[in-house]
Amino acid sequence: MKRNESYDEFIKGIWRDNPVFAQVLGMCPMLAVTNSAVNAIAMGGATFFVLVGSSFLVSTFRNIIPKQVRISCFIIIIATFVTIADYTLLALVPGVHKELGAFIPLIVANCLILGRQEAFASRYPTRLAVMDALGMATGFLIALFSLGAVREILGDGALFGVKLFGENFEPWIIMILPPGGFLTLGVILLFFNWFKYKKDEFLADVADAERSSR
Amino acid sequence: MTAARQDVAPPSALRLILTLAIAGLLSGIAIIGIYESTLPTITANKARELREAVFKVLPGVTSMQALVHRDGALVVVPEPGKDEPVVYGGYDEQGEFVGFAMPGAGPGFQDTIALLYGYRPSEQIVVGMEILASRETPGLGDKIYKDAVWVAGFSALSVDPEIVAVKKGTAAAANEIDAITGATISSKAVVRIINETHAAWRERLPESGAEPALVENGDSQ
Numbered sequence: 056m057k058r059n060e061s062y063d064e065f066i067k068g069i070w071r072d073n074p075v076f077a078q079v080l081g082m083c084p085m086l087a088v089t090n091s092a093v094n095a096i097a098m099g100g101a102t103f104f105v106l107v108g109s110s111f112l113v114s115t116f117r118n119i120i121p122k123q124v125r126i127s128c129f130i131i132i133i134a135t136f137v138t139i140a141d142y143t144l145l146a147l148v149p150g151v152h153k154e155l156g157a158f159i160p161l162i163v164a165n166c167l168i169l170g171r172q173e174a175f176a177s178r179y180p181t182r183l184a185v186m187d188a189l190g191m192a193t194g195f196l197i198a199l200f201s202l203g204a205v206r207e208i209l210g211d212g213a214l215f216g217v218k219l220f221g222e223n224f225e226p227w228i229i230m231i232l233p234p235g236g237f238l239t240l241g242v243i244l245l246f247f248n249w250f251k252y253k254k255d256e257f258l259a260d261v262a263d264a265e266r267s268s269r
Numbered sequence: 270m271t272a273a274r275q276d277v278a279p280p281s282a283l284r285l286i287l288t289l290a291i292a293g294l295l296s297g298i299a300i301i302g303i304y305e306s307t308l309p310t311i312t313a314n315k316a317r318e319l320r321e322a323v324f325k326v327l328p329g330v331t332s333m334q335a336l337v338h339r340d341g342a343l344v345v346v347p348e349p350g351k352d353e354p355v356v357y358g359g360y361d362e363q364g365e366f367v368g369f370a371m372p373g374a375g376p377g378f379q380d381t382i383a384l385l386y387g388y389r390p391s392e393q394i395v396v397g398m399e400i401l402a403s404r405e406t407p408g409l410g411d412k413i414y415k416d417a418v419w420v421a422g423f424s425a426l427s428v429d430p431e432i433v434a435v436k437k438g439t440a441a442a443a444n445e446i447d448a449i450t451g452a453t454i455s456s457k458a459v460v461r462i463i464n465e466t467h468a469a470w471r472e473r474l475p476e477s478g479a480e481p482a483l484v485e486n487g488d489s490q
Contacts (some may be wrong), residue, residue: 069297072487090407100365106326119288121280121284121285121288123279123280123285124288124289125277127289127292128288128289128292131289131292131293131296132296135295135296135299135300138299138300139299139302139303140298142303142304142307142311143303143307146307146310146311146314147305147310149311149315149318153402156404205340208408210408211408224410228407228409231407231408232406232408250461269408
C-alpha cells in the first residue's frame with residue numbers, strides 16, 4: 056500500500072497532472088528556451104535539481120517553519136538551489152549557460168516550483184514530497200524535451216546539433232523563433248486534450264455498456 | 270496523509286524573525302560555498318575562451334598579453350582594472366609582435382554584440398573577427414558568426430578610412446565587405462562596432478614598429 060502510494064505520487068506528475076500539458080505551469084521557460092534539445096534538457100535538468108532539492112527541505116522542515124513566514128522561507132530555499140544550479144552550470148557547461156542566459160535565475164519565479172512547495176511538500180511527509188517532486192520534474196523535463204526536439208528538428212534540421220536531413224533541407228526558421236514555441240505547444244496541448252477527451256468518452260461508453268448488460 | 274495540524278497560539282514575533290534569520294544565514298553560507306568552489310573554474314574558462322579567441326583572430330600568434338593605455342602610452346599589465354579598456358597584443362613564436370586583438374561592443378539587432386577583431390597596424394588591416402556574445406535572431410542575424418564566407422571576409426580588410434558593408438556581391442575596394450543577405454542590420458552593426466572601436470583606439474595605439482615587447486613572465490603559454 057505504501058509503495059503504491061509513492062509510486063502514484065511519482066507517476067501523476069509525468070502524465071495525469073503533467074505540469075505543462077495538464078496544469079499549464081512554467082510557461083516562461085517552456086516557450087523561451089526550447090529552441091534546441093540541448094537547451095531544453097539543460098533547463099529541465101536545472102529545474103529538476105531545484106524542485107527535488109526544495110521539496111525535500113521544505114517537507115523535512117514543514118513542522119518547524121511557522122506558516123506566517125512559509126512563503127519567504129520557500130523562496131529562500133528555492134533561490135539558494137537556483138544559485139547553486141546557476142554557478143554549477145556556469146562552471147561546467149559555459150556554452151549552455153550562455154544560451155540560457157537570464158532564464159536560469161528566473162527559475163526562482165517558476166510557479167511550478169513554488170506551487171509544489173505550497174500545495175504538496177509543505178503538507179506531506181518527506182518521502183511522498185520527494186516522489187511528487189521527482190514525478191513533476193520528470194514530467195517537466197519530458198515536456199521541455201518534446202518541445203525542444205520538435206522545434207530543433209523542424210527549425211534547424213538537426214537533433215542535438217546532428218544534421219538529420221542533409222544539405223537540401225530548408226530549415227523552418229519560424230520554429231526556433233518565439234512563434235514556433237507557441238505553435239508547437241499549441242499542437243501538443245491539442246493532442247493531449249484530444250486524448251483525454253477520447254479516453255473519457257471511452258470510459259463513459261464502457262460504463263454505459265456495463266450498466267445496460269446488467 | 271498527515272493529521273491536520275492543530276494551530277494553537279500564533280508563534281511569537283521573535284520566532285518568526287529567528288526562522289527567517291536562520292534560513293537566510295544557511296542560504297548565505299551555501300551560496301558563498303558554491304561561489305568560492307566554482308570561481309577558479311569559471312575564471313579559468315573565461316581566460317581560456319579569451320585566449321582561444323585572440324589566437325583565432327590573429328593568425329600565427331602563439332602568446333598574448335593584455336595592454337592598457339596609461340599616461341599616453343600602451344603598457345603591459347598582468348591584471349587590467351575592471352573597467353579599463355584593454356587590447357591584447359599578439360606575438361609569434363620568436364616573440365615578434367604580430368598584431369592587436371581589439372575587443373569591441375555595441376548595439377546589434379536585439380541586444381549588445383560583443384566581438385574581438387585582429388588588427389595588424391603595419392598594414393592597417395583587420396585580419397580576423399570573432400563574435401564573443403550576441404543574441405541575434407537565430408537563422409538570420411546569427412549568420413554574423415555562422416556564415417563562414419562572411420567571417421572569412423575579415424581576413425584582410427582595410428580600415429582606411431573605414432570599413433563599409435555593401436550589398437552582397439559588390440565588394441570591390443580593400444575596405445569593402447559583402448553584407449549578409451537577410452542579416453543586413455546585424456552585419457552593418459558588426460562593421461560599425463569595428464569602425465567605432467578603431468576610431469576610439471586609433472590615436473592611442475603606438476606607431477607601427479613601436480609596440481610594447483612581449484614580457485616573458487607575462488601571459489605567455
